[in-house]
Amino acid sequence: MLMFKRNLGKQIVIFMALLAIWGSVYLLIQTGIINPFYELNLILIGINIILAVSLNLINGFNGQFSIGHAGFMAIGAYGAAIITIKAGLPFPVALLFGAVVAGIFGILVGLPTLRLRGDYLAIATLGFGEIIRGVIVNIDYIGGAYGLSGIPKMANWTWVFWLTVLTVVIITNFINSTHGRATVSIRENEIAAEAMGINTTKYKVMAFTIGSFFAGLAGGLHAHYFYTIQPGTFNFLKSFDILVMVVLGGQGSITGSIIAAIGLTILSASLQSLVSLRLVIYALLLIIIMIFRPQGLMGTKEFSLSVFGEKSKDKGEKQHGTSIGQ
Amino acid sequence: MEVFFQQLINGISLGSIYALIALGYTMVYGIVQLINFAHGDIYMVGAYLGFFATAILGWSFIPALLLAMIVCAILGVVIEKLAYKPLRNSPRIAALITAIGVSLFLEYGMMLLVKPDVRTFPQVLSEVQYKLFGNLVITNRQIIILVITVVLMLLLQYIVHKTRMGKAMRAVSYDKQAAQLMGINVNNTISFTFAIGSSLAAAAGVLVGIYYNAINPLMGIMPGLKAFVAAVLGGIGIIPGAMAGGFLLGIVEAMVSGYGKSLYRDPAAFIILIIILIVLPAGLFGKNVREKV
Numbered sequence: 155m156l157m158f159k160r161n162l163g164k165q166i167v168i169f170m171a172l173l174a175i176w177g178s179v180y181l182l183i184q185t186g187i188i189n190p191f192y193e194l195n196l197i198l199i200g201i202n203i204i205l206a207v208s209l210n211l212i213n214g215f216n217g218q219f220s221i222g223h224a225g226f227m228a229i230g231a232y233g234a235a236i237i238t239i240k241a242g243l244p245f246p247v248a249l250l251f252g253a254v255v256a257g258i259f260g261i262l263v264g265l266p267t268l269r270l271r272g273d274y275l276a277i278a279t280l281g282f283g284e285i286i287r288g289v290i291v292n293i294d295y296i297g298g299a300y301g302l303s304g305i306p307k308m309a310n311w312t313w314v315f316w317l318t319v320l321t322v323v324i325i326t327n328f329i330n331s332t333h334g335r336a337t338v339s340i341r342e343n344e345i346a347a348e349a350m351g352i353n354t355t356k357y358k359v360m361a362f363t364i365g366s367f368f369a370g371l372a373g374g375l376h377a378h379y380f381y382t383i384q385p386g387t388f389n390f391l392k393s394f395d396i397l398v399m400v401v402l403g404g405q406g407s408i409t410g411s412i413i414a415a416i417g418l419t420i421l422s423a424s425l426q427s428l429v430s431l432r433l434v435i436y437a438l439l440l441i442i443i444m445i446f447r448p449q450g451l452m453g454t455k456e457f458s459l460s461v462f463g464e465k466s467k468d469k470g471e472k473q474h475g476t477s478i479g480q
Numbered sequence: 481m482e483v484f485f486q487q488l489i490n491g492i493s494l495g496s497i498y499a500l501i502a503l504g505y506t507m508v509y510g511i512v513q514l515i516n517f518a519h520g521d522i523y524m525v526g527a528y529l530g531f532f533a534t535a536i537l538g539w540s541f542i543p544a545l546l547l548a549m550i551v552c553a554i555l556g557v558v559i560e561k562l563a564y565k566p567l568r569n570s571p572r573i574a575a576l577i578t579a580i581g582v583s584l585f586l587e588y589g590m591m592l593l594v595k596p597d598v599r600t601f602p603q604v605l606s607e608v609q610y611k612l613f614g615n616l617v618i619t620n621r622q623i624i625i626l627v628i629t630v631v632l633m634l635l636l637q638y639i640v641h642k643t644r645m646g647k648a649m650r651a652v653s654y655d656k657q658a659a660q661l662m663g664i665n666v667n668n669t670i671s672f673t674f675a676i677g678s679s680l681a682a683a684a685g686v687l688v689g690i691y692y693n694a695i696n697p698l699m700g701i702m703p704g705l706k707a708f709v710a711a712v713l714g715g716i717g718i719i720p721g722a723m724a725g726g727f728l729l730g731i732v733e734a735m736v737s738g739y740g741k742s743l744y745r746d747p748a749a750f751i752i753l754i755i756i757l758i759v760l761p762a763g764l765f766g767k768n769v770r771e772k773v
Contacts, residue, residue, distance in 0.1 A: 281750035288747030433588035440581035
């Protein structure tokens with residue numbers, strides 16, 4: 155609370171800026187200046203930011219390498235779609251339901267697998283992503299391999315924008331909380347964290363569950379923007395797309411994830427007609443980043459408002475905060 | 481009972497393909513502790529080389545197999561030198577991400593090169609069916625796959641246990657630094673391991689082309705992942721474990737398909753993986769090693 159009051163001025167400025175972005179884009183969409191293609195990409199940017207930031211919580215901040223994020227997105231998408239199609243309940247309820255179910259699966263998957271480390275965890279999460287997809291393909295009630303269509307189009311710019319903001323705010327606040335610090339300490343050195351009395355299992359599962367919850371939210375938005383969902387949409391490649399955003403932006407940097415999500419969504423939109431070329435570029439990007447800048451564009455630094463001339467409390471922070479990809 | 485034995489035959493031939501790929505995974509993991517995600521795609525490249533040699537150059541089966549094995553061995557070494565070697569001292573996650581990158585590069589690079597269409601493999605070996613007891617059927621292709629797999633495995637066992645290079649491989653996988661101090665050229669040994677693993681994967685690719693007659697640029701993803709499951713099942717880093725794991729996984733998969741649940745074939749493999757990782761993380765043949773602080 156103290157933090158909140160101290161930064162109140164700054165937060166009002168941020169809120170006004172967000173309101174201005176939302177409002178101006180909203181007007182441009184209403185007046186037709188932003189055509190449906192650009193609108194679609196704005197929506198995709200929002201969804202991708204939610205996905206990248208939530209995966210960054212697991213991979214970047216908690217240091218647990220997960221590559222099955224699309225599986226949780228699938229659960230959220232199907233969960234939310236079932237609520238609006240089959241039960242006819244309102245959209246916010248559907249979104250919440252999808253996210254909660256994804257979160258519950260996060261706990262179920264996290265509890266056993268988070269005992270594994272490094273590459274074993276990676277392969278187990280990949281396996282879970284594939285199992286989820288494999289099970290969805292086999293359930294006729296939700297369309298099986300053909301997918302589920304006729305989902306009402308309820309997600310729009312307003313929903314996506316504010317839910318993206320909400321996700322970023324919640325995850326940022328989580329990281330800066332006591333729980334979040336404990337989560338980050340596990341990334342730095344799991345054995346040391348445990349020796350300091352941190353319940354590593356609890357915090358790993360917590361980070362994994364929050365990450366899955368927001369992946370589910372992104373899935374629900376995706377389903378209600380594109381009318382139709384197919385199990386194939388949420389395959390390993392989708393998980394990989396999200397992973398590239400996290401790695402490119404910097405594992406452990408929220409602003410890095412946001413910048414990478416925006417940049418890569420625009421890149422992939424401009425290469426839409428050349429899917430193979432897009433993925434070759436992604437793959438090379440990933441290899442080159444790993445060899446020359448394994449910490450990503452931002453490393454674990456955050457881009458802060460101090461660039462706008464505001465005096466930063468921490469000198470060091472200012473120094474780092476002002477330089478992207480130095 | 482008949483279904484059981486028929487699926488056992490099918491499972492063994494499918495399993496031998498997994499086993500060949502799993503050997504490469506397990507050797508590379510044993511020596512550099514890296515899950516080489518690109519390994520499944522080397523298998524795909526091998527299948528395309530086999531296709532190129534038989535369909536376009538008109539070669540027969542054995543020369544095509546050798547060509548694929550040699551070219552993929554070189555490819556494996558090049559990948560190791562360019563992508564993995566610069567990361568040898570980085571965190572393992574960096575190498576893992578790079579491996580995913582290399583995998584996608586091979587898949588979609590190949591797609592740009594040969595178009596995404598499914599190619600039909602030429603009928604190098606016309607199919608002959610042999611009747612065993614009652615209605616059990618075994619084809620000549622299944623026999624050839626099994627024979628070639630067994631020959632390659634014996635050859636591998638010979639290389640690993642009887643040659644100087646094999647001795648070096650075992651030494652490096654045991655302790656890289658100590659091996660270096662004993663005068664072993666670690667870089668060459670690692671390259672050699674990649675070469676052998678990749679050539680085995682290429683052989684598996686050509687055999688699959690012969691068996692299923694169809695190849696495509698994304699064919700390596702699923703068998704690659706499953707071969708990794710097989711390697712984990714047997715205890716990663718252990719060569720006989722990879723063979724056993726491969727055969728076991730092939731048999732399980734054939735059984736799941738044979739009893740009418742073919743759509744559950746892929747999830748079944750991953751469910752086995754998760755169970756193994758949780759219950760027996762060192763695999764069937766492995767010893768549990770405690771992490772050093």
